[in-house]
Amino acid sequence: MARAPGGARRRGGGSGRRDAAAGGGEAVRKGHWTAEEDAVLLEHVRVHGPRDWSSIRSKGFLPRTGKSCRLRWVNKLRPDLKTGCKFSAEEERVVLELQAQFGNKWARISTYLAGRTDNDVKNFWSTRQKRFARLLGTPLRGRSSRSRSARAQAPVASSLESRPATVVPCLDQVPLEGSSSGVHPCRAAIPFMDAQKVPLEGSSSGVHPCSAATPFMDAQSAALAPYDWAGSGFVSFDGALPLASDSHACSSSNAAALPPLLPLDQPPCPLLDFPGLPAAGWNMAPGFANAGAMDHLAFQELLPVTQPAPKMLPFFGTECPHGGVKSELPDAAPDNFFDDLPPDMFDSLDQPPPPLSPPATSSGF
């Protein structure tokens, strides 16, 4: 949703309050950022890189805490962000699957989504949870489940994350469009898979999810997952999306003993080359053109970006005028592709994930 530029709105009303309390006497500005502040921050990043946030204030560049500066950079000023673009169906799918895999590790999840921040993902998920809660008539614990008016009347409860033993909404009770009755929730819940063919955990087939999932995707589903890693075990149904640095490992005879296999340990590194970058507007340090989760690495090594990073997630559709992309999956994958699914559909898979081989260190973790 296109919004008034930062600074147009003021949190708490007025022209941005100043907290004189924090710090040693000097007022710390809070609230929305002005264009001038953004410019100062950008200049600081240009010169020093996305680091030394505290020095921004200590050196008197901005009356903002380092924390606030970092947040502003990460969420709004980073040049590789998609701003103003809703999550596409594919992004939505990725979020769902990674959330099932990682839980509410938004920062981690966001590394797999070009141009999306943890805040984006978090907000997206939260909104989605609320939507489903409403659809299912199963109020979420916590603020998210309440309408604004209700919010004002009730104390804030626990977070979404702190839900107790998960109650997986019974899909039988959910009027799923096109869902076939009698299908195991795991099957029904994943419409882009051929529900009848997805091997269930504990099935006697002995088919490793890695090798099993892909071939069972129907043609249309496959078309919806054009990213290259979709074909190598992107989806698994044994509780967690597997991670694997070597997709060939899936074919190993002792596949069951293998670490998780999701071939995502190469996070969409530096991500997209966004034509909408303000590259011409401000001089980015070398390596910043594709700075993302790799901010620090990119800057530390000052890797010149000699060629655009591959578009890791080209399926997101056409580019938005301001640098993001619009979903372009008209009929096959409507934007509300998952809208008919219960919010906790992956909760049944949300068991403590097996020890993951951490994503490649290049991911910045």
Add this chain to the structure above:
DNA sequence: AAAGTGACCAACCGCGAAGCC
């Protein structure tokens, strides 16, 4: 047209981890 509500978004806070001295 106004009120109510949902969706989206920006930014804050608290906490924990990591790094430094």
Add this chain to the structure above:
DNA sequence: AGGCTTCGCGGTTGGTCACTT
């Protein structure tokens, strides 16, 4: 080793816009 500082993350809050009633 322990305290302090900085940074990063997840959760939460509150504002605005858009849509519905």
